[in-house]
Structures are given as structure tokens and as C-alpha cells.
Amino acid sequence: MRYIDAFNHFFPERFFAGVVETPAGQKDMGKRVRGIPALFDLDERLRIVDSFPDYSQILSLSMPAIDRLWGPEDSPEWARIGNDELAELVARHPQQFPGYAASLPMNAPEAALREAERVLRNGANAIQLHTNVDGAPLDEERFWPIFEVIAKSGRPILLHPIRTREMADYRNETKSKYEINSVIGWPFETGAALARLVFSGIIDTYPDLKVVSHHLGGIIPYFEGRVGHSWDQLGSRTSDEDYASILKRLKKRPLDYFKEFYGDTALAGARGPTICGISFFTPDRVLFASDCPFDPEKGTGYIKATIAVLESLDLSEEDRNKICHGNARRLFGLD
Template sequence: MKIDAYSHILPARYFERMRELADPRPLKRWLELPALHDVDARLEMMDEFGDDYQQVLTLSSPPIELLAGPDSSPDLARLANESMRELCDKHPDRFPAFVASLPMNDPDAALDELTSAVDHLGARGVQVFTNVNGKPLDDPEFEAIFAEMARRDLPIWMHPTRSAAFPDYAADDTSKYEIWWALGWPYETSAAMARLVFSGLFERHPNIKIITHHMGAMIPYLEGRIRLGWSDQLGSRTATEDAAHLRRDLSRPPVDYFRRFYADTALSGSAIGTRCGLEFFGADNVLFGTDCPFDPEGGPMYIRETIQVIDGLDIPADARERIYHRNIRRLMKQSAS
């Protein structure tokens, strides 16, 4: 069994509403991917991988809070969640679960939608993006959402968001050469992880479960900088930072908290990156995920190559089973059928 823990979809009803709200120019990529919004194309694509391949559905970017203001984002989130529930009900053998979307630009409404989506629609977690219209996730107004997910002991899927409007240099107006995506998204994820760690999230909620997209981004590769550069030298490079306060509030070295995140294998088929992330997070915290359907073939390529990478890892069979399906089932509290 292989359960793809991080695949993206835009259900048809939601997709039509999104097209009404969004600037059509940036949507070109989405329109060219039938498997993203055409469920028949999606199912046909999945057939290549046999009956034991399933997908946990997460809503594709852009974030809901970029599409609609607080006055209408709750309705948009509800449409997304109801539409994904319908897909799971219609195709339970392919889509065993979905992840709820939240109107994060209205934190009170987001908490209401979290409750409704989990309790009434059966969502097995929620998805948040690495910032909310530029506001970091460790902002106090989002604390209740993290606290509630920790209380429920259900996972949070965290997806990067950044656009060309975020320049790479102060002298520029925009990011060039899609640096905002290729390098900016890994930075976004890593920065969000750091903000959550140093704001004390894992101290307040020791058992919180957060799934980072793309194998924890830069964190595994930068283990040395985190382990040595942050542990004993935190604050020494910035005169205005209260290093003593930061060290006092964290009961463990920073790297220990970073290892508590979960990470998927959505690395565009990178065997080197997968081995690095697996060594950092450990087999219990790594989940099979592909980023389907955002590959050059429109869906199957990343699945095929990610499976090839995982099957080629020099790990015990039990560890491979945990990565492929046992870990995500445990996180979602779903037993094997």
C-alpha cells in the first residue's frame, strides 16, 4: 500500500469559483493540468500505479486568503472542504481522506471551520501556508488554531507560499528567474519552521504534529548550522536580540525541536535529498508524498520517480512500509482497511 500524503487538487466546484475570483494570468499553470481539477483525468492517471496507490487530498495553492477577503473567505473554505468530502465519498478506494482548508485571514472563522470540517466532514487534519498574507504563523492570533490541533492530536500540513512579488534583493521590484519558487519556497518553509520553534510552540504543545512539504526544505541540509550555530551562539550576531530570553524559554537545543516536524518525500525525485531528510527526521517522521500533479507530465512523473527513490533506499522493509503508509495512517488515526 502507498498513501500519497501530499497531493494537490482543485475540486471542480471550487475551481470554478476560484477562476471567478482570481487574476487569470497566473492561473495558466493550473489550467494546463487536467489532473488538478478534472477528477476523471486524475483517476486515469492514478491507474498507472495500481489499486494500492491512494492519495490524501490537499487543496492546491493559491491560499484561500489570497483569493478572498475576510468577508468571503469562510464561504470559500467551506466550499473547498465540502467539495473534497464529496470526492472522498465518491472514490474512497482512491481518496481515503482529505485535509481541510481554513480562512486564515479570519482566525475566528478559521477555528469555526476547523471544528466543522473535522467534526462534521471528517477531515483528518488542516492545511496552513507558511505565511498569511505576509503575517508569520507564530503571530498570537493564530495560536488558537495550533492549540486546537494539538488538543485534537491531528496533523497540520504546512505548505510554502511566496510569489514573484517578493523580490530577492531590496533594489528589485520582483523576483527574477522564478527564484521565488525554486529557492524562495524552501526558504519560506524553513523560516516558518524556525519561527514556530523559537516562539516556543513545541514547549506549549509538545506533541503537536506538523507535516512540512518538500522534506523540511533547507533544514536537514543545514543541520550543522542549526545544531552548532544556533545552540550556543544564538543572539551573538544581533545586538538587539534577547539571547538569554530565547535560551531560557527553550528547554532543549533548537535542533531537537526541528526534528519533531514531519516531512514528506516530495522532492521532485531527488534521491540525495531524500536520504538527507530521512537521516535527519528518521523513518517514523517521513511520509510518502509526491506533489502530484505538478510535474512536467502533469501528474504521474513525480509519483513514479518518488516511488523509485523510496524503493531504492537502503533501509529495512519495515521502515519503507512506515514511510509508504503506516506513518500517515497513524497521524490521521486511520487503521488499515
């Protein structure tokens, strides 16, 4: 079986050197990434990819997000550096890396718009966005032109969750504890970002927009019943805003929008949630992904575990092909 890994992460050489010099790159996530050679060592990454038969990766930059690393005066240049380095890797190693997802300096929206136009014109296969921009929601008006450009390109958004320690678990605290912000905060953050795309009207405005939600949609598939029936009654719990009028404005039932997003299989090899996510999105909207190299083995573990889960499922050959490589080929323009 051919596997195209839709969501995994790598730091090219020059970009990585810049990351480790930033304050954010020297603490928290920066502390973690320096301990994973396959995240920045190309030879090690190639060794891992080549250890699996008929396996390749669509590369994207790793965390922290560009807008967490540099201010708006520097982020456009570093986004260009990272994107150009990824494009060069794809050109040099097309068998291992058939495509890449470009990243944008979202804290400088006008520059982000120009960078999106540039990379999509030059062959980027996707755009990686995070679920917030240094704490700001993606549906703010300043970001809408970026969605328009991506929608017109036909290429997908790879939506990566980001929820920092500053986003506290409780109102009377200033920081999240015990890494709750990422371990269980990221799945919530994914659901929240998808909801903002739906209820803000972005999806109705740009109906051709394709969004691949990391970790198989976060909490959304698991709470399908609650998402469906509770948002069918939008406004029934709120008296100070007219949410009921949003239901009249939407062109579809809220749940139907969520089912039209895509999800990837990066679930650390968990079988039950994989079944749940495929059931929710259907095999037409699920892409194989591993989240390499953030497994305990530092590169191979999640790839092996995710392949094993998919091989254990009772899927038709047609559906298995869609999930493992067909949907990726179509969305990323690899055909």
C-alpha cells in the same frame, strides 16, 4: 508495497470555478493550473491514481492559498465550499482517496478557528496551512487559538510553502525574478516558518502539535550542522534584542525541535536530498508524497520518480512500510 500519498493537490469542481474567477486565479499560478487537467478533472485524476497498484491519495487544495484568492469577507465561505467538496470526494471514492486535508480562511482568524473545529469534528484527516498568511508569519498571536484546536484534535498540519513574487530577492527590488521566489524561495520559506514555530514558543505551548513539512523540511535537513550549532548560540549576532533569553526559555535544544517535525518525500524524484531528509527526520517521521500533478507529465511523473527513489534505497522492510504507508495511516487516523 502500499503507497499513501500524503501531499498532493486537487481542485474540486465548484471551488475551481470560483478560483478561476479571481484576479489571482487568472494570472501567475492560475495560468499554470489551467494547463494541468488532473488538477481539476476528476476522471483524469482517477485514471492516474488507478494506474498505480495499491496507491491512494490524501487530497488537499492547490495553490493559490485561500487568503490570496479572497478577502476576509469571502474566504470563510470558499474554504467551507472547498473542504465540503473534498470530504464528498473522499466519501465517494474511499479506495482512491482515503482522506483529505482541510484548508482554512486564515485571513479571517476567528472564522478559521470555527472552520477548523467544524472540519475536524466532521472527520478531516489533516489541516493544510501555508508558511505565511498573505505575507504575515504564522506565529502572530491571532493564529495561536487555531494551533490549539489542531493540537487537541491529534491530526497533523500539512505545511505548504508559499512565497509570492512580491517577496523580492533583494531589498532594492520590488519583485522576485526568474521564479526564484518559488523554486528556491519555498525551501527557505519552509525553514523560516518552522523556526518561527520553534522560537515563538508555539511548539512548547502545544507539544502535541504534529507538523508535516512539505518537500522534506525544505532547507533544514541540508543545513543540519548550521541549524544546530548556530542556533545553539542564538543572540551572539544580535545586540538590539535579547535572543539569548529565548534559549533559557526553550525546553530543548533548538535542533531537537526541528527533528521532531515530519517531512514528506515530495522532492521531484531527487535521490540525494531524499536520503538527507530521511537521515534527518528518521523513517519514523517521513511520509511518502508526490506533489501530484505538478510534474512535466501532468500527473504520473513525480509518483513514478518518487517510488523509484524509495525502491532504490537500502531500507529495512519495517522502515519502508513506515515511510510508504504506516506513518500516514497513523497520523491521518486511517487505521
